[in-house]
Amino acid sequence: MLDQTGSLWNSSMFKLFTFILLLQQFLCWHDCFVFSSASSSTGKRFLDDYIEHYHPLIYNHHELDRNHRRYKRSLNNHILLSFNAFDRDFTLKLEKDDTIFAPNHVHQNSNGTREPVDTSFVYKGTVLGYSNSKVFGVIIAKLFRGEISLPNEPTYHIEPSTRFFSTKQPFHSVIYSEKDLNVDPYKERREKEQQELKFNKNIGSCANDDVHEWMKSVQLSVIKPNDRHKREAPSESEGRLRYTRSANQNAQSTIRDRTCTLFLQSDPQLWDYMTVTLKYNPTQARDEILGLFVNHVNAVKSIYEDTNFTTYDGSSYFVGVSFVVQRTTIMTPETEDCNSGKNPSQFCSPNIDVSNFLNQNSLTSHDDFCLAYIFTYRDFNGGTLGLAWVGSPNTAGGICEKFQPFPEGTKKVDKSLNTGVVTLVNFRQRVPPKVSQLTFAHEVGHNFGSPHDKSVECAPYGSNEKDANEGNYIMYASATSGDKKHNSMFSPCSKDNITRVLDAVINSKNGKKNCFVHSNAAFCGNKLVEGDEECDCGYEEDCVNNKCCYYRGSKEGTQCTLKSNANCSETSGPCCDGDKCTFISDKLCHKEEEQGCTYNSSCDGKRATCPTPTFKKNETLCNHNSKICLDGHCIGSVCRRIKWEECFLTPPHNDENFDRELLCYVSCTKTGKECISSKDKDKVKRPENIQFHNLLREINQNIDYAPLKLPAGSPCDNFRGYCDVFHRCRRVDAEGPLARLKNLIFNPETLQTIREWIIVHWWAVMLMCIGLVLFMAAFIKVCAVHTPSSNPRKPAARKLSLPSNRLQNRPMSARHHQPPPPYPGDNYSGPHIGHGRGPRYDSQDYKGPKSKGGARGKMEMRHFPRS
Numbered sequence: 001m002l003d004q005t006g007s008l009w010n011s012s013m014f015k016l017f018t019f020i021l022l023l024q025q026f027l028c029w030h031d032c033f034v035f036s037s038a039s040s041s042t043g044k045r046f047l048d049d050y051i052e053h054y055h056p057l058i059y060n061h062h063e064l065d066r067n068h069r070r071y072k073r074s075l076n077n078h079i080l081l082s083f084n085a086f087d088r089d090f091t092l093k094l095e096k097d098d099t100i101f102a103p104n105h106v107h108q109n110s111n112g113t114r115e116p117v118d119t120s121f122v123y124k125g126t127v128l129g130y131s132n133s134k135v136f137g138v139i140i141a142k143l144f145r146g147e148i149s150l151p152n153e154p155t156y157h158i159e160p161s162t163r164f165f166s167t168k169q170p171f172h173s174v175i176y177s178e179k180d181l182n183v184d185p186y187k188e189r190r191e192k193e194q195q196e197l198k199f200n201k202n203i204g205s206c207a208n209d210d211v212h213e214w215m216k217s218v219q220l221s222v223i224k225p226n227d228r229h230k231r232e233a234p235s236e237s238e239g240r241l242r243y244t245r246s247a248n249q250n251a252q253s254t255i256r257d258r259t260c261t262l263f264l265q266s267d268p269q270l271w272d273y274m275t276v277t278l279k280y281n282p283t284q285a286r287d288e289i290l291g292l293f294v295n296h297v298n299a300v301k302s303i304y305e306d307t308n309f310t311t312y313d314g315s316s317y318f319v320g321v322s323f324v325v326q327r328t329t330i331m332t333p334e335t336e337d338c339n340s341g342k343n344p345s346q347f348c349s350p351n352i353d354v355s356n357f358l359n360q361n362s363l364t365s366h367d368d369f370c371l372a373y374i375f376t377y378r379d380f381n382g383g384t385l386g387l388a389w390v391g392s393p394n395t396a397g398g399i400c401e402k403f404q405p406f407p408e409g410t411k412k413v414d415k416s417l418n419t420g421v422v423t424l425v426n427f428r429q430r431v432p433p434k435v436s437q438l439t440f441a442h443e444v445g446h447n448f449g450s451p452h453d454k455s456v457e458c459a460p461y462g463s464n465e466k467d468a469n470e471g472n473y474i475m476y477a478s479a480t481s482g483d484k485k486h487n488s489m490f491s492p493c494s495k496d497n498i499t500r501v502l503d504a505v506i507n508s509k510n511g512k513k514n515c516f517v518h519s520n521a522a523f524c525g526n527k528l529v530e531g532d533e534e535c536d537c538g539y540e541e542d543c544v545n546n547k548c549c550y551y552r553g554s555k556e557g558t559q560c561t562l563k564s565n566a567n568c569s570e571t572s573g574p575c576c577d578g579d580k581c582t583f584i585s586d587k588l589c590h591k592e593e594e595q596g597c598t599y600n601s602s603c604d605g606k607r608a609t610c611p612t613p614t615f616k617k618n619e620t621l622c623n624h625n626s627k628i629c630l631d632g633h634c635i636g637s638v639c640r641r642i643k644w645e646e647c648f649l650t651p652p653h654n655d656e657n658f659d660r661e662l663l664c665y666v667s668c669t670k671t672g673k674e675c676i677s678s679k680d681k682d683k684v685k686r687p688e689n690i691q692f693h694n695l696l697r698e699i700n701q702n703i704d705y706a707p708l709k710l711p712a713g714s715p716c717d718n719f720r721g722y723c724d725v726f727h728r729c730r731r732v733d734a735e736g737p738l739a740r741l742k743n744l745i746f747n748p749e750t751l752q753t754i755r756e757w758i759i760v761h762w763w764a765v766m767l768m769c770i771g772l773v774l775f776m777a778a779f780i781k782v783c784a785v786h787t788p789s790s791n792p793r794k795p796a797a798r799k800l801s802l803p804s805n806r807l808q809n810r811p812m813s814a815r816h817h818q819p820p821p822p823y824p825g826d827n828y829s830g831p832h833i834g835h836g837r838g839p840r841y842d843s844q845d846y847k848g849p850k851s852k853g854g855a856r857g858k859m860e861m862r863h864f865p866r867s
Contacts, residue, residue, distance in 0.1 A: 011607035044180070047164050050432050053180035057158060059083040066143040071096070072120045076261040079123075081144060085175045086156075090127060090148065092135050097124040099301075099521045100294050102261065102324045109335065117328070122294050132550075132558040136289040136298050139658045141284050143173055146295065147433070151555060154178040157433060162278060183435050186427045190383045219389065222396040223405040223412060242530035255319060255526050257506075259397060259519040260370035261326040264293045265361075267347045270424070271332045273377040291328050292375065295622065296422075297323055299437035300444055303474070305525070306553045307490055308539050309499045318502045319539065320523055326369055347374075354380040357649035358387045358421050366416040370515050371447055373440070379428055386439045388420030391449035393504035393512070398447045400505050400515035420447060424706035437476065438488070445475050449501030450494040452477040458491035489771035525552035527571060533560040535569035547572070548581035568608035575603035575610060583608060595622050624711050625699045626666055638699065638708070642691040647675035648718040663716045663729035666708040668692055 044053040045508035059081065059657070067079040073292055081092040100122055106114040121140055127133040130150050137146015137158065148156040154177045161169045194567055266289045274285035301323050310317035331347055333339055338348035346352070346360045391398020397417040405412040420443045424436050431439075453459040453476045461472040461484075471484025473491035490498070504512045522531030527538045535549035543551035548569035550557040562569060563581070570578035574589045585605030590613045592600045597620065601613035615632035616622075622634035630636040637646035647669040649656040665679040676683050684693050684705065693705070700706040709727050716722060716729040724730045744750060758765055788797045 016760075033338075047174065047176065049429050050182055050435070051176050051180060052182055054174045054176040055084060055085045056161075056169070057085055057173040057175045058171045059173075061142040061172055064139065064144065068121075068139045078125065080128075086177070091129070092125055092144075092148070093128055094125040094135065096120060097122045097136070097298075098764040100297055100325055102326045105325055106327055108327055108329045110336065117290065119290075123292065124298075126558075132554070132556070136295070138294055140287045140291050145173075145291065145711070150341065155434075159433070163430070178434060181432060181434060183432075183438075186383060189427065206819075217404055218415075219392075219395050219397045219417065221407050223407065256520070256523070257516050257518050258318065258320040259322045259324050259517045261368075261515070261517055262297065262323055263327045263329075263366055263372040264325055265299075265329040265331065265372070265374045266292075267331050267374055267376045267378075268333045268336050268338055268345075269347075269350065270375060270377040271330065271777065273425075286330055289375075291329065291583040292424075293328060295433055296375075296437050296440045297325055300441045301498075303441050303488055303490075304444075305523070307495070309490075309495050309502060309540070311496050311499050312492065314498055316503060319525060320498060321502070322519060322521075322523070324519065326519075350378075352378075354378075354384050354387050354421065358389075359415075361419045361421060362389075362417060363413070364416065365414070366418055367403050369418070370399050371418050371420065371444065372416065373443075376423050376519060377425050377430075378423050379425045380423055383426055384423070385419065385426060385431065385436070386422045386443040388443035388446040389417040390446045390451060391501045393449070393500045394510050398449055398501060400513050402513060418447065424615075440473055443859060445490070445494060445498070446497045450475050450490070450497045453491050453493055455493060458493035466538060472762040528574055529560075534562045535571045537562050537569065537571050546578070548578065560679040573608035573610060575605075576608040595624060595634070597622055597632050597634050619697065625708060626711055626714070637668075638666060638695065642668070642695050644668040644670055648716060649675060649677055650718050660717075660721075660731075661727055661731040662722040663721070664710045664714070664727040666710060668695075677707075681705055681707075708821070 024200075024755050033366050038298065045055070046052055047054045064079075064081055071079050076097045078093050081090075081094060083090055095111050098119070101119045102255075104119065105119070107117045108114045113493045121138045122419065123135075123137055123139060123144075123146070125135040127135060127150060132151045133147065134149040137144055141160075143160050146157075147160050148158070150156075156175055156177055158173055158175045158374055161171055164174065249507035270289065271285060272698075274280045274288055275282065278285075278288075280288060304321045304323065307321070308317055309321065310321050331345070333348065336348050347357075352360070357374075357376070361372065361374050365370075389397040389401075391401075396404070399418055401416065401418040403414050403416045408415075422440050422443060424430055453473050456463045456465060459472050459476050460468045460470075461476075462468065463555060467486070469484075471486040473486045473489055473494065475491060475494045496531070504510050506514050506516065508514050522533060524533060524536060525539055527536050527542070529536050537543040537546040537549040537551055540551045540553060543549065546569065548566035549571060550559050550561055550563060552559045557563060563694045566581035568576035568581060568583055570576050575584045575587060576582070577584050584603045587603040588600060589603050589610035590598065590601035592598060592613075597616045598613040601611050603609055613632075616632055618628070618790050619636070620629040621627075621638070622629050626638060627634045628636040628638055628640060639646045645668065647667050649663050649665075649667055651660065651663065651754060662677065662679055665677050667675050667677045669675045676689055678684065678692075678696055683689060684696065696706065696708060697703065699708060710716065710723050711726045712723055712727070714723045721731045785798045
């Protein structure tokens with residue numbers, strides 16, 4: 001009976017379990033059917049409020065993972081990923097990208113420990129069959145997520161389906177086009193909130209009045225005791241740059257020193273989104289956040305590297321501005337003690353407003369970096385997506401700014417104003433990568449010194465400008481469609497402003513510090529053929545007369561590659577005809593030097609580079625007969641021809657009358673024997689030195705004896721000096737003038753002389769001591785009137801008056817010295833100083849620094865999707 005009962009029980013449980021599975025499957029298919037019906041009614045598959053149409057994407061992700069793991073261990077230079085979407089076949093050719101992270105990049109934990117990170121998951125590449133195509137992305141958890149750019153087409157984005165669906169789908173990824181992307185679906189909702197709060201909807205670029213005033217006061221109140229005059233409000237004329245063509249050319253010679261190092265962090269809110277909402281395990285959550293960093297940095301790199309930053313008049317320009325991730329930190333609730341109740345980090349607070357969030361990031365020293373950003377998943381009020389300090393050539397804030405004191409209440413608080421924040425959620429909806437990437441690029445633009453575009457010239461959309469149909473630029477305050485030409489470009493106003501800040505930083509003007517670093521990565525646009533480049537003629541304006549090479553940013557073909565009818569480019573080498581794009585024959589490309597070690601070399605018609613010249617025979621005399629050739633280089637000593645060694649004569653100790661010209665003659669020695677100078681005729685003609693004598697006769701064409709001088713610049717005196725143009729050995733003073741002055745003052749002979757003088761003139765020393773005492777007494781008497789006293793019977797101390805025109809010392813209201821006021825949720829702000837060559841929209845109560853490009857010295861708020 002027990003067995004029958006157990007059997008019935010097991011049978012009932014099996015039926016119940018089967019019923020639950022069928023019900024769950026029915027509900028899943030029902031949801032899919034309803035969703036598909038809704039989509040089919042409009043002919044589109046909606047993902048969310050931003051993505052209006054997508055295609056399911058399926059490929060063999062297990063094979064991709066195997067190839068990815070094999071690629072990490074092998075020497076293969078690429079992997080392939082094939083799939084079908086949008087009625088076409090895609091084959092991605094991917095290779096590792098090592099330009100995003102710095103070679104010495106480390107991941108820093110919140111406890112201060114650092115550890116290396118495997119960055120082999122970052123890839124770049126092309127689409128086979130499409131010239132000038134670009135692919136960038138990461139491979140995490142067996143899936144590729146990134147973007148595909150095809151010429152003259154909208155960019156395609158690939159993301160995991162788990163980001164959009166809470167239940168398992170029959171496809172692991174989705175792909176969508178930017179033409180189906182609505183970057184501002186909440187515009188009407190945001191404007192309605194503004195109207196309800198009685199804000200002017202046209203004022204939506206910065207913060208409210210309180211935050212706006214706080215921004216200005218903070219950046220203008222930096223405390224620099226030794227450099228206060230550099231923080232005064234500059235006049236219009238003082239703001240103008242002074243450029244010279246030679247200085248500008250010199251600046252371009254250091255084009256590789258234009259890399260901005262980044263410190264990227266994520267807060268506990270973003271970690272909770274990854275682990276709780278998306279249900280990622282800690283390892284995948286960490287990889288996802290690092291991948292998020294990578295995709296945002298790559299987007300910013302492509303925008304800034306393609307931009308020629310120049311002033312309006314073209315007198316100064318900077319190219320090659322790039323970025324590299326130097327350090328990363330991923331905060332979690334555990335690392336920040338959010339749940340322990342002991343001493344939680346300020347980043348644990350879920351309700352912190354955007355201005356205080358940025359201020360919190362600024363309270364840490366970021367002197368080791370060009371910029372420091374925090375990515376978060378906080379739904380800031382008013383549709384705010386980002387916030388950053390605006391750089392200025394004259395005031396605190398922006399790129400490379402150092403940790404320095406600012407007044408806050410009655411105390412000083414150190415802050416780093418090279419910071420910014422970006423959030424990935426807006427009105428409870430995660431924003432697409434395109435939107436957050438433009439937000440990041442926009443906020444970094446503020447750090448580099450660009451306020452918002454305002455003039456018609458720099459915000460042409462909707463105007464009568466000839467380029468109005470191409471949209472507004474990246475620094476426009478309000479929403480853009482994201483798919484127009486200008487949306488990912490800087491306006492002339494922004495370029496002018498950024499160029500002025502770059503000039504101040506790179507050339508260390510106005511107290512700015514240059515923190516840009518050197519990069520060894522190949523860079524298309526610097527007119528040097530590097531890495532996989534076939535040619536490099538520069539940017540579009542540099543390549544007007546070039547018929548062979550695609551310039552950087554070309555839409556006609558892959559940049560820094562040869563055109564279809566070209567065999568070479570004049571940038572490829574001296575053996576290319578720049579007009580015909582063909583190789584040259586019988587052209588002398590390397591001329592034999594009279595005192596060199598190579599023969600002439602001519603173009604062979606097979607390559608653009610000059611063929612390697614033939615080397616002269618080893619031990620051939622060169623460099624005015626003072627050296628011999630070794631493997632095509634004039635580096636050997638003539639002493640080697642007789643199996644002797646080169647040596648140096650040294651002057652007698654403390655012999656100031658020694659003729660130092662004697663040290664600039666070729667000298668040779670046998671191993672372990674005396675050093676013989678070719679100037680010393682008697683020693684040269686000794687029988688034991690007959691080999692050296694014969695060498696000199698051979699060099700001097702059988703002249704019985706002639707000394708051999710060292711060329712100018714040769715080392716002498718056992719490498720303690722060099723021979724000048726007069727063939728005198730000039731001693732190199734390693735200590736310098738300060739050391740000589742120290743030796744003069746503290747020399748025992750000098751001290752003895754001073755001691756003897758004091759003994760003889762003791763009365764003079766006594767008078768000097770009495771005079772010093774009287775001077776100190778008079779000084780204390782005069783300055784005592786300014787010293788406060790606790791004695792109520794004494795008159796009040798006099799105040800030291802300071803110049804009234806010193807902006808740094810101007811008293812500020814107590815409100816300006818407080819932490820940032822809370823941000824109420826609107827996108828209203830105080831009046832924003834104008835931008836560009838048009839009229840300025842100055843704040844009536846603010847007479848701070850201005851320049852041709854607009855407001856300086858404040859912080860910019862980014863609302864969706866621009867600020």
